Amino acid sequence: MAKDMMPHFDLYQPDSVEAAVDLAARLGSDGWLLAAGQDSYDWLKNRTKRTEAVIELTGIAALKGVREVAGGIEIGALTTLTEIEEHPLLREKFLLLSLAAGRVASPQIRNAGTLGGNLCQDTRCWYYRYGVDCYRAGGNMCYADTPEGQNREHAIFGASRCVAVQPSDTANAVVALDGSMVIRSAKGERVVPASEFFVGPALNIRRMTVLEPGEILTAVRIPSTWAGAKFYFEKIADRAAWDFALVSIAAAFKMDGDRISDSRLVVGAVECVPHRLTAVESAIKGSAKNEETGTRAGKLAIEGATTLNFNQFKIPLMENLVRRAIRGA
Secondary structure (H helix, E strand, O other), X not given: OOOOOOOOOEEEOOOOHHHHHHHHHHHHHHEEEEOOOOOHXXXXXXXXXOOOEEEEOOOOHHHOOEEEEOOEEEEEOOOEHHHHHHOHHXXXXXHHHHXXXXXXXXXHHHHHOEHHHHHHOOOOOHHHHOOOOOHHHOOXXXXXOOOOOOOOOOOOOOOEOEOOOOXXXXXXXXXXXXXXXXXXXXXXXXXXXXXXXXXXXXXXXXXXXXXXXXXXXXXXXXXXXXXXXXXXXXXXOOOOXXXXXXXXXXXXXXXXXXXXXXXXXXXXXXXXXXXXXXXXXXXXXXXXXXXXXXXXXXXXHOOOOOOOOOOOOHHHHHHXXXXXXXXXX
C-alpha cells in the first residue's frame, strides 16, 4: 500500500564531486544517492525501501551541462532531460539522444529529471515496487511469471527468474551511440561501456547497474563515431505522455550511398537491459535501407523471444518497430 509520509533519514547536500565521493565512501550502502528524486521518492514515500541517509547531488555544478571533449561530448549526470532534448549540439550531432530524452514522461518531469537518474532508475515491476518478496527483493519466486501473474509489461528476452524490464528511454539511445559511463569513487575513476553498465538478472538479480556502494555516476561520454548519422527513435506506450514504454527502439545508421554500412539497433522494454540486436546489425550490413530489408530484419529480431501470459503483443510490435526504424530513419 502506498503511504503518504517518508521515514526519517539524515540529509547531506555536498557541493563538490569530491565531497560527494567522500560521503558515499563513508556511508556505503547506508547512503542513498539522490538526483531529482523522481524514482527515489517513490521508494521512500511508500516505505518499500529505507535508508539511513540521503546524499542529494543537485548542488554539484560540475555534474551539470553538455561539453565537447576530445573525440566526442561529455554530459554531466545531473543535466536535465529537457536540456538534453533541446541542446543544439546534441540535436545537431546526436539527435537520437535528444529524441529519447524528449519522450520521457511529461515536460514537468523532464524539467527536473536528470540523465543520470533516468539511466539508474530501478525497474517498474509493481510486485517488486510494492513490497512483495519476489526474487529481486530477496524472496524465492517471481510473482509476475506465474499463471495468474500480471505481466503485460514484462520481458520477452533474457529472463532469469526475474522477468522485469529496463524502464529507461535514454539508456537505449546511449547504448546505440556506443556511449560510456564515467563512475567516481574513493578509489578513483573508472569508465564503463554503456553496453556493460546495465545488469541482467542472470548476473545480479538485486541490481540494475554495475554501480557498487560508494560509487557515483558522474557523466556520460558519447564518442563522435555516430555524429551526424541517420537516427530513428520510437516509443510505444499506453499514453503518449507520462507512461513507460511497452516497446521502444533506438537506431543509428551509417550509409554508403543507398546501402547501410554500419548500424546500431537497441530495443527497450523487452529485457532487463537494453536489448541490442547484434544479429540484425550484421545481417543488414550492405543492404539497401528499404521495406524488404526492414521486413527481413524484423523477423530476425524476434527470434528467441519467449512470451508470458499477457505480453504476446510485444512480438509483432517489436518486429514492426524494427521494420519502421530501417525504413524511416
